[in-house]
Amino acid sequence: MTYSFLDLLCLLGSVAMFLYGMKVMSEGLQKAAGDRLRNILSAMTRNRFTGMLTGIVITALIQSSSASTVMVVSFVNAGLMTxxxxxxxxxxxxxxxxFTAWIIALFGFKVDTSAFILPVIACAVPLLFASASRKKSIGEFLIGFALMFMGLDLISDYVPDLQSNPDMFQFLxxxxxxxxxxxxxxxxxxxxLTAIIQSSAATFAIVLIMCTKGWISFDLACAVVLGSNIxxxxxxxxxxxxxxxxxxxxxxxxxxxNMFGIVWTLAVFYPFVRLxxxxTKWLGQGDPNSIFGFVNDLEANDPQLYNSIFDNSLPAGHPVLAKIAQMQFSVSFGLxxxxxxxxxxxxxIMIWLTGFYVKVVEKLVSSKHMGDEEFQ
Known part of the structure; x- marks a missing residue:
């Protein structure tokens, strides 16, 4: 795997596009925000439970918690949300x-959000030339929205391709x-890993490869997934x-x-993994632990067959491949x-502690200057 200086510059440019898109989106949103938009957002988040449901639905639809939380950050920045x-x-x-993890586990694909970026820009540009300032502001918001998603996609494209080079993780x-x-x-x-590749879905795929090769057991795969939340x-x-x-x-x-979640999960880690x-076994999807022992026994007793599995020299209908595929699904389902x-x-746990939680965050991130509280 070669990673050139040009690739690094492209990665930095992708981050810059993402941040610029976020800025344009936030500014356009604030300028376009009339009472109607404020009322819609207020209705969607009128209490903690409707707010939580809104977060679930939006993230399930766009299949990116990063994108949905970034939009929430922009709403707060524009003063549309407390x-x-x-x-x-x-x-x-x-x-x-x-939902993304389940779609990948059950169907093996992820919705390509980049498909709607250019149509959004096509709709937004004519609005920029409109005479009404509100329409111009909506156009700016849509351009910023598209640039933000484009930046997120490009970041994924220009980070080192770790998913196609799983052997670099063998040292683990x-x-x-x-x-x-x-x-x-x-x-x-x-x-x-998730901070670098900016995709928990790609982290899932890498973990599945590591389990299939017998490098890590299911409980350590769960530990990686736990870390991906941070x-x-x-x-x-x-x-x-x-x-x-x-x-x-x-x-x-x-x-x-997410840090709170990791702390309590680590406190009961092994019983939680066993649960x-x-x-997974009760639902008839097999034992996620079985692949680790099976693959390691195969490597010890028949290294030639073990190597044949991963250099794609075995015929498609080989019984060992079918058995490993079944075990892979069990691991994917379990994760x-x-x-x-x-x-x-x-x-x-946390939904009942929202008020206390807000006070903690306000204490940790205090405003140092008068201008810090202003909406941008």
Whole structure:
């Protein structure tokens, strides 16, 4: 895998496009925001439960918790949403993102959000030349929205292609047998990996490859998925850099919400993993732990067959390939179940503590100057 200086510049340009899109979107939104838009957003987030439902639906539709939380940051930045309202939507976004994991696990594909970027720009540009200032502002908002999504897609394109080069993760195999220290290490791997590739879906795919090759067990795969929840908060944190203090608090709230979840999950990690294994087996999807032992036995007893599996030299109908495919689905199902139950329990706890949580975030991210509280 070669990664040139030009690729690095393209990555930086992608981040710049994302941040610029966020800025244009936020400014256009604030200028276009009349009573109607404010009323719609207020109705969608009138209490913590409707706000959470809004976050679930939006994230499930666009299949990106990063994009939905960035939009929430921009709404807060434009003064259209309070911090308490934004927290409820972000709680819901964490549940909504599990829909993507289930779609990948069950059907093996992800909706391509880039398909609607150019049509949005096509609709937005004529509005920029309209005589009415409100229409111009709506056009700016749509242009910013499209640039933000385009930036997110380009970031994914220009980060190092780790998913196609899974062998670079083989060194992690030697750190997979250190008990709970390994769990903490692989949580960190999940954080770093998702922060770099900006996609929890791609992290899922890499983890599945690592399990299939017998490098890590199912519990360590769960640890990586746990870490990916922190990695996804990097995008909203980036977006909030150009915002006011309310936007920064929203992004910080997203980070703290996931950190809280990781702390309680690590406290009961092994029983929690066993619960998800039992649910997966109860639903008739097999034992997610079985692939680790099967592949390692195969490597020890028949290394030639083991190598043939991964260099694609076995015929398509080979029984070992069919068995591994079945075990892969079991792992994928188990990881999706782990991710879903983790987020559901986290939201169930935190939704009742929204007020307290807002006070904590306000204490951590205080306004240093009078202008910090102004909407931008």
């Amino acid at each position: 911090l308490a309202q934004s927290m409820a939507v972000i709680f819901g976004a964490n549940v909504g993102t599990t 195999e030697r750190y997979a047998s250190m008990g709970f220290i390994s769990v903490l290490l692989f949580v960190l791997v999940g954080v770093v 990695g996804t908060t990097i995008t909203p944190l980036l977006a909030s850099m150009s915002g006011n203090v309310a936007a920064k608090r929203t992004a910080m709230g997203h980070l703290l919400f 998800n294994v039992d649910i 999706s179940m782990f991710h879903t139950i983790f987020n559901l329990i986290n939201v169930t």
